[in-house]
Amino acid sequence: MTSHDALLLVSFGGPEGPQDVMPFLENVTRGRNVPRARLERVAEHYHRFGGVSPINRQCRELKAAVETDLAAHGVDLPVYWGNRNWTPYLTDTVRRMAQDGVRRAAAFVTSAYSGFSCCGQYAADIDRARAEVPGAPEIDKLRVYYNHPGFVEPFVEAARAALARIPADLRDRARLAFTAHSVPLAQPGRERYAAELADIAAVVAAEAAPGHEWALVYQSRSGPPSQPWLEPDIGDHLRKLHAEGVEAVVVVPVGFVSDHMEVKYDLDVEAAELAADLGLTFERAATPGTHPRYVAMVRELLLERSAGPDAPRPALGSLGARPDVCPVDCGHARP
Template identity: 80%
Template sequence: MTSYDALLLVSFGGPEGPEDVIPFLENVTRGRNIPRERLAAVGEHYHLFDGVSPINQHCRDLKAAIEADLAAHGVDLPVYWGNRNWDPYLADTVRRMRDDGVRRAAAFVTSAYSGYSCCRQYLEDIDRARAEVPGAPGIDKLRVYYNHPGFVEPFVEAARAALAELPADLREGAHLAFSAHSVPLAQPGRERYTAELADISRLVAGRAAPGHPWELVYQSRSGPPAQPWLEPDIVDHLEKLHAAGVRAVVNVPVGFVSDHMEVKYDLDVEAANRAAELGLEFRRAATPGTHPRFVAMVRELLVERATDAADRPALGVLGPRPDVCPADCCMRGITV
């Protein structure tokens, strides 16, 4: 049994005003030699939303929901929050944890999958933050949870709700497009990432819309044109469906825990606008956010790890991911 005296929520971070946008993007892309004009172009996506990414507010809401859930179930642990790329920075949070007397914490990250940018990079950032703080507490990342019922069930519910929003005469023939962030084909762990995405897509399609055609697609590519990334892109997929005579599409963003910018712009603006141009009825299913089942999952993963529980819920065909990955798993490569 492992004794934890805190839970650490670790997320990506995002700007909270127009003046934050370029510094935030510089943090995200540091060391990648991204041209300034490219940062400015991406920054325009944020400026459509007054320079505010929804991800930080989501983390505040999720932190509050986790605290309430832990208290309701008699789990007396403080919850901290630190970001990889924006305030509150992870190292600052780890320093506060040390000053508060925390000795060992479990970390829940807002990324559900395996792979370098989804898992290994979070481990590296946790290690880097701890290295900056003398006497830092030990921090154990909770396991990958893409197939935990607490992640799958909110998507099933959301997909059903999105289908129900379609006009009745288009509902039966609607296609489902499960989307996730694209990554370079050369990124370590890419095969595991795509296998997990396919697994949850099958699960949600089978439970929410049996008999409906579906496909796994990708979005939010950010690399140079010559570099191969996961495909098909969701916009290309919408064009293909339109050409085949499809009239309605439900997009289920299974790659995302919450509605951050890749959801709000790349799906709700870019994909939705292209669907409208094509005359496709387009509905986007909600992400888990602070769904009670998702919040409860955080507590369940924490208790599971603390008690070395043998029962580790996992749906689909791949089974539960290990608590601790092999030392060379998804080693540093190309980042998203």
């Protein structure tokens, strides 16, 4: 059924205690000359939650769900997990795979879009980990899946549920704001990233809230003010809605696969507090997490890859399915 003998879950990683926070942030920003003061400000976001990012717990839950799904469908593969920026580190996981005799693995990354930050950097880290491990297995990164029905359908369901939580007298006039992590305009693959976000936001809006006005906005930028990044920022957008007399907004974090720190703090704390200050009724839609459709998608991508390039590639929206091996516009070069 599959040409691979293991599945590798690759994620970003996050601290699991107060003592981990600053070393983790130093890992993430190494070589980027980020001021210490900026790291300390971001560290406070984590300390607000006890110094623990939810992302590792979410990866454990996803790994367990994928293992259950594979077994239920007769796919007998071990599932490994490695992070780019915190334990379990990707290189250590690849070393364990080699010791276990894995020869060829498929890699599923917890980032759905094209572009350097979402795809290219993960591919480079996989290559780096393999280079550091003698006898490392071949690792095939599964394709970009932002428009796969298994990723999109959970957002449609979540957006409908969030809209239903808006008071009935405001619901018909509520706006939708689709959010994603901002990136510098100079980052390779930025154009493709923005186009994919806009394409799939349109699909979710049409399915979940036909007739409602919506916008694509960005969040969580970390660069200096002088460096241009994708805009508008979610905070600026909320102020604009308030100025227009809008009374309710549903925020759909379509750029994220799970409720990690950029969702829990930047949306559930910062954006929600700003909305309250402005008098905006605010609801945030859930991310896919371990939604059964999302979990099943992992298996579908694995089997699709094994079936070869002529196998059907389900995709919603107007841009079509991404190829197994990303072309230049995916942003595989460091800016």
